Amino acid sequence: MPEVIFPGPAGRIEGRYHPSKRKGAPIAVILHPHPQFGGTMNNQIAYNLYYTYVKRGFSVLRFNFRGVGRSQGSFDHGVGELSDAAAALDWVQSINPEARTCWIAGISFGAWIGMQLLMRRPEIEGFISIAAMANRYDFSFLAPCPSSGLFVHGSEDRVAPVKDVVPVIEKVKTQKGILLEHAVIEGANHFFDGKVDELIAVVDDYLDKRLGASEEETAALPPPPDPVEEEAGED
Incomplete structure (x- = not known):
């Protein structure tokens, strides 16, 4: 899990990058x-x-938006962060020029940024949006949504309540062949406290369906180390 620093629109961006062997x-x-x-x-x-x-x-690749950790710059209310995400995708593509496709996975604010990036980059073929705050951020730009993907929310999410989010997601227009799925984790709050394993299991099931299981590769890899730092989440 090597540390990486790459250029962004507001200065350097700090990330962690794991290259594939394939x-x-x-x-x-x-x-x-x-x-x-x-x-x-x-x-x-x-x-x-x-x-x-x-x-x-x-x-x-995962990375810190501007102003977080060792990433330079300051919070820009989503405008600059979208530019950071585009720069991150550009960077990882530059060292993987033969990669044909890309997936985006975002959490809460990151889900909003990810869906905007999705609209701008046709090579993104799938997405995972977790705890997307469709009640707080405008998702009407998904007209139509260009790629299939999965939305996941917690049933006890008080930041982005399911009852407010589901109608927004259902209004997202799709084109032929594009499917949007929505899963609800029972008992989970906005941060999925105590429910992260259930959340990842739902994501795994979805990726199995889209990509096929990868048991051989999984068996060959050691379990991930414990994270150095775990955040409680956001409001």
């Missing part, structure tokens, strides 16, 4: 929760999503 392997980029409410690339959900893609043979 030539032409797909790319995954993980986007963390809100920078002003404790969100970093070491958030426990971001960390687990990172290894979810690693075990499937992806080249995976």
